[in-house]
Amino acid sequence: MAVSFDCFGTLVTADRPGEPWAAVASALADRGVPVPDDWAAAYRQSHREYDPGREAPLDEHVRLALASRGVDVDRETAREATLAAFDGPVSRRPGAAAALAAARERGPVAVCSNCSVPGLVERTLARVGLDADAAVTSVDCGWRKPHERIFRATADALGASVAELCHVGDDPRTDGGAERAGGTAVVEADPDLARIADRLRDGEGSPC
Structure with a gap:
């Protein structure tokens, strides 16, 4: 996964x-x-x-x-x-680091983000001390979520197929595009990242 x-x-x-x-x-x-x-x-x-x-x-x-x-x-x-x-003030959301760590136990991890400012996502992640195996942004790949091409690019960056990709986000209109691309989407308006981390660690209770 x-x-x-x-x-x-x-x-x-x-x-x-x-x-x-x-x-x-x-x-x-x-x-x-x-x-x-x-x-x-x-x-x-x-x-x-x-x-x-x-x-x-x-x-x-x-x-x-x-x-x-x-x-x-x-x-x-x-x-x-x-x-x-x-490049203004930013902060981690509760459970962010734990969710990334739990996901990494299951397989490769990416950040997939709509952002029209080159370098902003990478700069933001560095400032809050979060990292992933890949950062795929709309400004770099050329396509915005929910377009299937950004999810394909994300899967490719992780050496996986779209069918193996589980995407976690907060916007059903954009992040929900992962399902239409052939993957799985976990979308919550206010994602409980600590709970998602627990479910990833449990395996059988995986949100994906």
Whole structure:
């Protein structure tokens, strides 16, 4: 069996900026990028069409929004600014470490997360001292949960088939996609990770 966990809302709790355009503007200004006067409007506008299920990388969106106002910024600066804007306070959810450890006793473990900010999931896990055998994010693989391709990518990263994958998350709309992809989904609005860890250790009482 291979197990994957959603990141935000399942393993960790994170403070998100109330006005993301303002957080990005501040991070851009810190890096010497001139921020347009109508940046809030530019940030809210769509600057590229994406196929259904595709992830829209935030750093790309920021570069396109700036370009629409005549401001050029290189990819690395845009990437650094978007990561800095969303790299806010985070904390482990109760039982997170125990759930990962119990899952690892059963087989390989991954974090499978929707996230449009490159590097944010990895940075978040490192900050709270959690690790997994693989971290599969929508911004890296190109597809958002519930699309089956992100679950396939997660199974592939663990050397398993989708049928062997059990995914644990908090959102039935996105995390529930594991079942439609051919795997198993354990979805709770407020996951009791300590209980899930116990069930994983029990084997017969496995949530998967």
